[in-house]
Amino acid sequence: MFFGDPTFILVIPALILAFYAQAKVKGAYARYSQVVASSRLTGAQAAYQLLQAGGAGHVTIEKIPGQLTDHYDPRKKVLRLSQAVHDNPSIAALGVAAHETGHALQDQAHYRPMALRSIIYPVASLGSTLAFPVFLIGMFFGGRSSTTFMDIGILLFAGAVAFSLVTLPVEFNASKRALALLGERRFLTPDELVGARKVLSAAALTYVASTAMAAVQLLRMFLLRSSRD
Numbered sequence: 001m002f003f004g005d006p007t008f009i010l011v012i013p014a015l016i017l018a019f020y021a022q023a024k025v026k027g028a029y030a031r032y033s034q035v036v037a038s039s040r041l042t043g044a045q046a047a048y049q050l051l052q053a054g055g056a057g058h059v060t061i062e063k064i065p066g067q068l069t070d071h072y073d074p075r076k077k078v079l080r081l082s083q084a085v086h087d088n089p090s091i092a093a094l095g096v097a098a099h100e101t102g103h104a105l106q107d108q109a110h111y112r113p114m115a116l117r118s119i120i121y122p123v124a125s126l127g128s129t130l131a132f133p134v135f136l137i138g139m140f141f142g143g144r145s146s147t148t149f150m151d152i153g154i155l156l157f158a159g160a161v162a163f164s165l166v167t168l169p170v171e172f173n174a175s176k177r178a179l180a181l182l183g184e185r186r187f188l189t190p191d192e193l194v195g196a197r198k199v200l201s202a203a204a205l206t207y208v209a210s211t212a213m214a215a216v217q218l219l220r221m222f223l224l225r226s227s228r229d
Contacts, residue, residue, distance in 0.1 A: 043097030124163030
């Protein structure tokens with residue numbers, strides 16, 4: 001079975017990295033969400049000022065429920081901040097808000113990796129949904145059609161892996177922009193920037209772990225497909 005074959009051992013390092021990344025981001029966020037920034041700006045206030053300064057004043061800011069659910073919607077030009085980030089003047093809140101603002105500024109500047117990610121997204125979304133079911137159909141049925149289904153599954157999932165790879169520079173660049181803006185606008189002091197950097201670095205590690213997991217799963221699919229030849 002796909003989740004019980006010998007190749008599953010390849011997933012273990014990626015799983016460990018994923019668990020470590022999740023623990024690290026939760027720990028950093030919990031720590032620095034309790035430290036109030038000297039500027040006393042909330043995440044929403046910082047995001048608003050950065051959007052205005054970056055020429056993206058048309059982007060609206062919305063408050064949404066949940067924790068670490070913050071994101072930028074390039075289609076609707078909406079920056080959505082979780083309640084804890086939107087209303088909080090903490091170092092973590094400003095770091096997260098500035099990171100998401102970084103995505104809005106990427107969109108404003110037509111940052112190529114972000115534009116590429118938007119193009120790939122529909123294919124990646126379909127691929128991540130259908131890849132494993134189609135691949136498993138090929139595994140459980142014999143004959144020539146089985147390898148055809150497996151090949152289709154691999155192609156579909158390759159799109160999802162490509163999306164993950166393109167996401168990495170988009171996320172790293174958004175964090176780089178965020179830290180630079182927070183320092184330039186003096187929303188955070190140099191010492192406070194250290195905390196914001198820890199939060200954003202931990203968040204970036206989750207994307208690295210996700211990409212590693214996707215790459216390993218694609219490798220497993222190739223190995224299982226090769227065993228049918």
